[in-house]
Amino acid sequence: MSDRFAAGMLRAEIERLVDDRPEAGVFQVHRDAFISEAVFALEMQRIFEGTWIFLGLAPQIPETHDYFTTTVGRQPVVVMRDAEGTLGAFYNACRHRRAAVCPLERGNARVHVCKYHGWSYDSAGRNVGIKGVQHGAYAEGFVREDHGLMPLARFANYRGFLFGSANPDVPSIEEHLGDMRAFLDLVAEQSPNGFVCVPGNVGYEYRGNWKLQIENGVDAYHFSSTHPSYIGILNKRRAQGESGGSVYAGFSDAELFRATMTFPHGHNALYGSNPASEARALNAAMPALRQRLGEARAQWLMYTRNVTIYPNLQIAENASLQVRMLQPLAPDRTAMKTWCLAPHGEAPEALQLRIRQYEEFFNPSGLATPDDTVNYEDCQTGYRAGFDFQQGYLRGMGVRNPQRSAAVQALGIHPIAGTEGTFDLGDETVMHSPWREWKRLLLVGAK
Amino acid sequence: MIDPTQEVAQFLYREARFLDTRDWMAWLALFTEDAVFRVPAWKSEHDITTDPTRELSLIYCASRTRISERVQRALSGRSVASIPLPRTQHAVSNVMVTHTDASATVQANFTVHLFDLKKKDTRVFFGHSTYQLLRVADDWRIRDKTAVLANDYLPTLLDFYCV
Ligand code: FES
Ligand SMILES: [Fe+2]
Numbered sequence: 001m002s003d004r005f006a007a008g009m010l011r012a013e014i015e016r017l018v019d020d021r022p023e024a025g026v027f028q029v030h031r032d033a034f035i036s037e038a039v040f041a042l043e044m045q046r047i048f049e050g051t052w053i054f055l056g057l058a059p060q061i062p063e064t065h066d067y068f069t070t071t072v073g074r075q076p077v078v079v080m081r082d083a084e085g086t087l088g089a090f091y092n093a094c095r096h097r098r099a100a101v102c103p104l105e106r107g108n109a110r111v112h113v114c115k116y117h118g119w120s121y122d123s124a125g126r127n128v129g130i131k132g133v134q135h136g137a138y139a140e141g142f143v144r145e146d147h148g149l150m151p152l153a154r155f156a157n158y159r160g161f162l163f164g165s166a167n168p169d170v171p172s173i174e175e176h177l178g179d180m181r182a183f184l185d186l187v188a189e190q191s192p193n194g195f196v197c198v199p200g201n202v203g204y205e206y207r208g209n210w211k212l213q214i215e216n217g218v219d220a221y222h223f224s225s226t227h228p229s230y231i232g233i234l235n236k237r238r239a240q241g242e243s244g245g246s247v248y249a250g251f252s253d254a255e256l257f258r259a260t261m262t263f264p265h266g267h268n269a270l271y272g273s274n275p276a277s278e279a280r281a282l283n284a285a286m287p288a289l290r291q292r293l294g295e296a297r298a299q300w301l302m303y304t305r306n307v308t309i310y311p312n313l314q315i316a317e318n319a320s321l322q323v324r325m326l327q328p329l330a331p332d333r334t335a336m337k338t339w340c341l342a343p344h345g346e347a348p349e350a351l352q353l354r355i356r357q358y359e360e361f362f363n364p365s366g367l368a369t370p371d372d373t374v375n376y377e378d379c380q381t382g383y384r385a386g387f388d389f390q391q392g393y394l395r396g397m398g399v400r401n402p403q404r405s406a407a408v409q410a411l412g413i414h415p416i417a418g419t420e421g422t423f424d425l426g427d428e429t430v431m432h433s434p435w436r437e438w439k440r441l442l443l444v445g446a447k
Numbered sequence: 448m449i450d451p452t453q454e455v456a457q458f459l460y461r462e463a464r465f466l467d468t469r470d471w472m473a474w475l476a477l478f479t480e481d482a483v484f485r486v487p488a489w490k491s492e493h494d495i496t497t498d499p500t501r502e503l504s505l506i507y508c509a510s511r512t513r514i515s516e517r518v519q520r521a522l523s524g525r526s527v528a529s530i531p532l533p534r535t536q537h538a539v540s541n542v543m544v545t546h547t548d549a550s551a552t553v554q555a556n557f558t559v560h561l562f563d564l565k566k567k568d569t570r571v572f573f574g575h576s577t578y579q580l581l582r583v584a585d586d587w588r589i590r591d592k593t594a595v596l597a598n599d600y601l602p603t604l605l606d607f608y609c610v
Contacts, residue, residue, distance in 0.1 A: 200503025
């Protein structure tokens with residue numbers, strides 16, 4: 001990967017963007033981190049093309065020869081399942097002159113023929129034909145060269161969650177994920193046969209920086225002020241004798257337990273109780289889950305869990321089970337791709353409860369997410385305001401102890417730090433770990 | 448005698464007008480109590496989801512009460528995504544009616560221009576809708592409105608006034 005065209009930001013310039021002095025009670029982020037083109041160029045190189053990136057989900061491509069296309073940073077990528085069922089990730093760029101080889105977002109093809117000059121590749125990425133090779137008067141060396149699709153430098157499948165890196169020089173996926181594997185396990189083990197993606201594409205784009213989504217995913221503080229219209233609808237349903245059909249029915253800051261945790265490599269998590277657990281789609285399956293997984297893991301399944309696997313994957317299991325993939329397009333533009341997951345073979349009533357809550361809460365066409373997203377856009381406008389630092393990372397600074405609750409110990413994870421309290425605490429220190437990783441990655445190779 | 452296709456088209460124009468003038472109580476009154484309002488999600492480039500019990504919709508409201516919640520939210524002053532509400536303009540065209548005395552199945556195209564007042568930006572939503580209408584006295588009521596949105600890569604958000 002080439003840094004030749006890097007914006008040439010100096011170490012000191014990057015350092016000052018995140019003012020991180022916990023012993024002095026200081027944590028602040030400079031607005032340039034959200035609006036600078038130079039910073040964005042560095043993020044593309046050193047984060048999105050420099051570390052492990054979430055690519056998508058194995059259940060999107062269950063059959064042999066299935067494929068989906070995506071991007072790693074700015075780079076076009078295709079993930080394919082070959083004739084033997086093995087998954088591979090390649091650049092979606094022909095070796096001849098780089099035209100896209102796989103044209104669809106999702107498709108199935110035994111052989112991919114490049115539409116430009118007709119080179120062809122099988123579903124394992126091997127070149128299986130160069131049009132007119134015998135007439136091409138190629139020099140001798142050409143025949144001996146490999147003409148297969150260029151594999152992405154690194155590719156890994158952790159229980160159906162697919163990751164890739166354009167940079168070969170990254171730790172193993174096990175090391176990168178660390179304790180976050182426990183949170184992926186909690187998704188994967190909800191059925192003995194894993195999970196499925198509920199059919200239906202949801203994609204949207206907002207006019208704000210990608211890190212606004214990273215922050216919001218674990219932001220308990222915003223909920224009651226950003227979503228009163230959603231909470232109001234649920235309360236009204238309840239008052240009229242409906243169950244509300246939502247895990248958030250009867251929401252109240254003071255009564256809900258919330259804990260946060262930070263992990264190495266920029267990951268974090270928030271978990272806690274639900275206002276209305278009976279509205280969880282998993283509820284009906286809980287007796288069986290308790291039996292299969294034990295009380296402690298079953299309890300973890302019932303917790304609301306919002307998880308960030310840095311830098312572009314968030315998993316939220318509360319109103320439903322959502323996977324979000326972030327794709328930064330510009331300092332002020334972010335593409336979002338989202339999936340509703342369900343345990344394989346879920347009972348029809350539970351599945352419907354899951355889908356309806358998903359649509360209402362998580363969809364960009366729902367009753368809650370648009371209010372998050374428009375807030376990001378308003379913040380993006382606010383970064384133009386000429387004061388350098390905001391005050392949004394300080395709730396919970398007074399807690400600062402490692403999170404070693406019984407639940408955390410039962411899951412066998414070791415967060416760096418964390419907080420426990422009610423929803424009222426609205427801890428923001430949980431956002432420090434993504435920012436620290438951000439700075440660490442941007443500083444790699446900085447002069 | 449009024450041509451029934453003309454009559455149904457007039458009804459759709461009236462619906463569009465209520466949406467654009469934010470006369471949303473009048474818009475709601477066009478629906479039966481058990482009305483379904485749905486914007487299905489796409490499954491692939493050219494396949495749309497068809498079974499909302501097993502597949503995702505962008506919007507799925509299975510009663511007028513559910514539709515009215517969206518209206519109330521938009522008008523509540525407590526949804527930042529709805530402040531200020533955009534200006535919209537619906538164009539309804541290509542109306543095709545399969546008609547019996549008590550009900551009608553209607554196909555129509557829609558193009559909705561939306562002006563986002565905060566961003567000073569115009570967006571377009573387009574697609575086609577299928578309606579199931581029921582005859583009541585000398586008017587119609589919507590029993591089902593399914594709006595298939597062709598451009599489903601959403602600009603920040605989508606709500607009932609966008610289709
Ligand atoms: S670019 Fe693919 S064959 Fe030429
Ligand atoms: Fe939110």
